[in-house]
Amino acid sequence: MRTLFHHPLSPFSRKVxxxxxxxxxxxxxxxxxxxxxxxxxxxxxxxxxxPVLVEEDGxxxxxQTAICEYLEDAYPATxxxxxxxxxxxxxxxxxxxxxxxxxxxxTDLLVGEKLFKRFSGQGTPHTQSIRAGLANIHYHLxxxxxxxxxxxxxxxxxxxxxxxxxxxxxSSIDYLGDVPxxxxxxxxxxxxxxxxRPSFRPLLTDHQPGxxxxxxxxxxxx
Amino acid sequence: MRTLFHHPLSPFSRKVxxxxxxxxxxxxxxxxxxxxxxxxxxxxxxxxxxPVLVEEDGxxxxxQTAICEYLEDAYPATxxxxxxxxxxxxxxxxxxxxxxxxxxxxTDLLVGEKLFKRFSGQGTPHTQSIRAGLANIHYHLxxxxxxxxxxxxxxxxxxxxxxxxxxxxxSSIDYLGDVPxxxxxxxxxxxxxxxxRPSFRPLLTDHQPGxxxxxxxxxxxx
Numbered sequence: 403m404r405t406l407f408h409h410p411l412s413p414f415s416r417k418v419x420x421x422x423x424x425x426x427x428x429x430x431x432x433x434x435x436x437x438x439x440x441x442x443x444x445x446x447x448x449x450x451x452x453p454v455l456v457e458e459d460g461x462x463x464x465x466q467t468a469i470c471e472y473l474e475d476a477y478p479a480t481x482x483x484x485x486x487x488x489x490x491x492x493x494x495x496x497x498x499x500x501x502x503x504x505x506x507x508x509t510d511l512l513v514g515e516k517l518f519k520r521f522s523g524q525g526t527p528h529t530q531s532i533r534a535g536l537a538n539i540h541y542h543l544x545x546x547x548x549x550x551x552x553x554x555x556x557x558x559x560x561x562x563x564x565x566x567x568x569x570x571x572x573s574s575i576d577y578l579g580d581v582p583x584x585x586x587x588x589x590x591x592x593x594x595x596x597x598x599r600p601s602f603r604p605l606l607t608d609h610q611p612g613x614x615x616x617x618x619x620x621x622x623x624x
Numbered sequence: 625m626r627t628l629f630h631h632p633l634s635p636f637s638r639k640v641x642x643x644x645x646x647x648x649x650x651x652x653x654x655x656x657x658x659x660x661x662x663x664x665x666x667x668x669x670x671x672x673x674x675p676v677l678v679e680e681d682g683x684x685x686x687x688q689t690a691i692c693e694y695l696e697d698a699y700p701a702t703x704x705x706x707x708x709x710x711x712x713x714x715x716x717x718x719x720x721x722x723x724x725x726x727x728x729x730x731t732d733l734l735v736g737e738k739l740f741k742r743f744s745g746q747g748t749p750h751t752q753s754i755r756a757g758l759a760n761i762h763y764h765l766x767x768x769x770x771x772x773x774x775x776x777x778x779x780x781x782x783x784x785x786x787x788x789x790x791x792x793x794x795s796s797i798d799y800l801g802d803v804p805x806x807x808x809x810x811x812x813x814x815x816x817x818x819x820x821r822p823s824f825r826p827l828l829t830d831h832q833p834g835x836x837x838x839x840x841x842x843x844x845x846x
Contacts, residue, residue, distance in 0.1 A: 448767070449725055463713045465720035467689065472713040491685045491694040498687035503671055545670070 407434040407443065407454040410608040411517055411577060413509055414466035414501070415453040417570035421473055421563070423601035425480045429455075437522030467501070470563060482563045493557040496549075496564035504542050504571050511535030513574045517613075536580065543581070547588030556592070561599075569596040573605055579616035583624065590624070598622050629656040629665065629676040632830040633739055633799060635731055636688035636723070637675040639792035643695055643785070645823035647702045651677075659744030689723070692785060704785045715779040718771075718786035726764050726793050733757030735796045739835075758802065765803070769810030778814070783821075791818040795827055801838035805846065812846070820844050 406422065406429050408415035422429050434443055434452050447454045447464035455463040455472070463472045474483055483490045512535040515527040546568060549556045557564040572593055575581050583590040596602055606620040618624035628644065628651050630637035644651050656665055656674050669676045669686035677685040677694070685694045696705055705712045734757040737749040768790060771778045779786040794815055797803050805812040818824055828842040840846035 449721060461710055463717070465717040465724075467720050468713050468716035471693070471716055472709065475709045475712055487694065487697045488683055490697055491690050494690035494693055495685070495687040498689050499671060502687075 404429040404458055405432050405456045406430070407432045407446065407452055407456070409434060409436065409452050411513060411574050411610060412436075412452050413505065413513070413570040413574045414451075416573055416605055417466065417566050418453045418455065418469050418473075419605065420566045420570065420599075420601045421470060421482060423604070424482060424561075424566070424599075425473060425477050427473075427477060435521065437518070437524075470497075482561070482566065484558070484560060484562060489558055493562045493564045496557050497567045499545075500564070500567040500571050504568070507538040508535050508542060509571050509574060511538070512578060512580050516578060517610075536582075539575070539581065540585065543586035543589040546592055547586055550588045550592050565592075565596055569593060569602065573602075576619055577608070577610070577615045579619075583618075594622065594624065597624075626651040626680055627654050627678045628652070629654045629668065629674055629678070631656060631658065631674050633735060633796050633832060634658075634674050635727065635735070635792040635796045636673075638795055638827055639688065639788050640675045640677065640691050640695075641827065642788050642792065642821075642823045643692060643704060645826070646704060646783075646788070646821075647695060647699050649695075649699060657743065659740070659746075692719075704783070704788065706780070706782060706784060711780055715784045715786045718779050719789045721767075722786070722789040722793050726790070729760040730757050730764060731793050731796060733760070734800060734802050738800060739832075758804075761797070761803065762807065765808035765811040768814055769808055772810045772814050787814075787818055791815060791824065795824075798841055799830075799832070799837045801841075805840075816844065816846065 404427065406415070406418060408419065408431055410433070419431075434440070434454075436443070436450055436452050439450055443454070444450055446456065446462050449464065451464075451466070453466060453469060455469050457463070463469050474481065483493050511531045515531050515535070519525060519527055546556065553559070555561050555565050556568060572581060576593075581593075583593075597606065609615070626649065628637070628640060630641065630653055632655070641653075656662070656676075658665070658672055658674050661672055665676070666672055668678065668684050671686065673686075673688070675688060675691060677691050679685070685691050696703065705715050733753045737753050737757070741747060741749055768778065775781070777783050777787050778790060794803060798815075805815075819828065831837070
């Protein structure tokens with residue numbers, strides 16, 4: 403069986419889980435706590451990061467971007483990039499926006515500070531960072547709203563990696579109840595559409611022991 | 625004429641410059657100081673980051689990863705990814721290593737603190753960050769050495785994006801004279817091989833006004 407080493411609250415793990423489901427590829431989940439730097443895991447991925455995909459034939463794909471591009475190369479049937487060169491560039495631009503910019507300006511400051519810092523025993527959350535994350539998220543939700551006013555999905559007419567990348571980050575933060583949905587109805591509407599896809603459902607049943615999500619987290623009509 | 629908006633000491637700008645030259649694509653360079661947040665530039669790339677590629681037909685490609693993948697999609701003739709799916713995944717894993725991990729653990733702490741912080745008027749360099757960057761670089765140079773003992777180039781037999789990604793980060797740091805080459809002969813040998821490629825030469829003539837590079841910077845036999 404294909405196996406994905408993941409952590410439930412890692413946005414990049416979520417990104418790959420959704421994509422595997424969109425492509426209708428069966429997989430088993432293996433919980434990995436990357437901060438433990440488990441020796442067998444470090445052999446799979448010397449960078450020590452989740453997710454890591456191990457195919458049935460034993461081949462190992464590490465690095466979240468490499469996994470996503472690999473899924474396009476190896477399983478092109480349900481393409482999530484589009485065919486046209488300019489569209490593919492736009493999808494990837496937005497993936498970069500959410501993977502790099504949104505992650506650094508929002509997710510790392512909220513999920514990183516509040517959860518992963520605690521899990522990994524790296525001290526207490528930094529109040530100023532959390533405050534910055536809560537301030538920065540508005541600008542990003544506005545950008546999602548701006549895109550949705552102009553396009554069906556974030557990068558164009560089709561559901562793509564851009565939507566998966568955005569929803570993966572948002573869903574990790576939503577687990578903490580830190581997305582100000584009331585102020586951003588267009589972004590909420592976007593996220594509701596992603597949430598209602600069968601590929602996204604398994605993420606909504608994730609429960610971190612001792613840290614229940616807010617009530618609206620799994621609600622499709624939040 | 626195809627135009628690349630870049631900054632000479634931005635490693636991602638360097639990465640794209642080398643790739644364009646490897647693919648024998650003509651381009652003009654346009655200096656951009658991203659911290660100025662120039663209005664016309666923000667319209668090209670709302671993320672406000674270099675590099676940005678503008679094609680002769682006016683199409684705009686932003687986000688460094690998106691540009692690199694675009695170059696593969698649009699100009700496949702001189703492929704820098706390889707053809708085989710597993711090899712492409714390995715190339716991209718290493719690109720992720722240098723673009724994300726090396727950048728965060730080394731480049732941002734050295735080039736970011738010493739140069740871009742000063743350029744953008746964001747205060748004085750953080751001594752502890754610089755010290756961390758100088759400590760972290762050894763581990764990465766060891767990894768380059770380890771790979772080079774097993775392979776012709778970092779990802780396999782062929783020169784690829786992995787080599788470009790690594791050399792782009794190294795060259796920005798080398799401009800500061802902060803790469804401890806003497807301690808890492810295999811990494812030095814790798815970098816010397818990249819440096820001697822015609823695609824890399826233009827980078828070695830870059831001069832930041834008021835901040836000359838160390839003498840060995842442009843030396844092919846350093």
